[in-house]
Amino acid sequence: MNRKRLSIEDKLAVNKYDIDKEVHIKIYEEICKECDEYSCVYACPADCFKLWEDHITFSYEGCLECGSCQIVCDKDAIDWTLPRAGFGICYEYG
Numbered sequence: 530m531n532r533k534r535l536s537i538e539d540k541l542a543v544n545k546y547d548i549d550k551e552v553h554i555k556i557y558e559e560i561c562k563e564c565d566e567y568s569c570v571y572a573c574p575a576d577c578f579k580l581w582e583d584h585i586t587f588s589y590e591g592c593l594e595c596g597s598c599q600i601v602c603d604k605d606a607i608d609w610t611l612p613r614a615g616f617g618i619c620y621e622y623g
Contacts, residue, residue, distance in 0.1 A: 532612060534620045537574070538552065540562050541575060541591065541593075543596065543618040544618055544619070545618070546617070546618055546619070547615060547617065547619065548590050549612050549613055549616035550616070551612075551613060551616075552589050553589060553592070553609070553610050553611060553612040553613070553616075553617070554587065554589050554592060554598070554604065554607065554608065554609050554610070555607070555608040556585060556587045556606060556607055556608075557605075557606045557607075557608070558584065558585070558606075560589075560604050560605070560606035561584065561585045561604070561606045562583075562584065563604060563606065564602075564604055564606070565587075567585065568601035568603070569585065569597075569598040569602055569607065570585065570604060571598060572597040572598060572600070572601040573598055573600075574593060575591045575592060575593045575597065576591075577589065577591055577592055577598075578598065592617070592618070593616055593618055594611060594612070594618055596609055598611065
């Protein structure tokens with residue numbers, strides 16, 4: 530049997546998200562401006578962080594709630610918490 534290998538985008542597309550209006554991850558952009566490595570951009574498996582014209586942009590809606598961004602940020606520029614109860618990613622759908 531020949532199975533098609535799915536891209537990460539295809540795999541992420543099957544997850545269900547209940548998106549909260551309340552942001553559960555806050556980025557301190559002033560601190561980010563001091564960063565030379567942008568580790569969060571490379572560590573986030575959901576590609577929520579983007580480097581755009583020498584500053585970081587972030588979209589919490591597709592967050593996998595893994596905490597990788599907070600772990601790799603050595604500047605403490607990321608305030609990471611879990612979403613409120615009932616919101617966030619639902620892995621059992623994908």
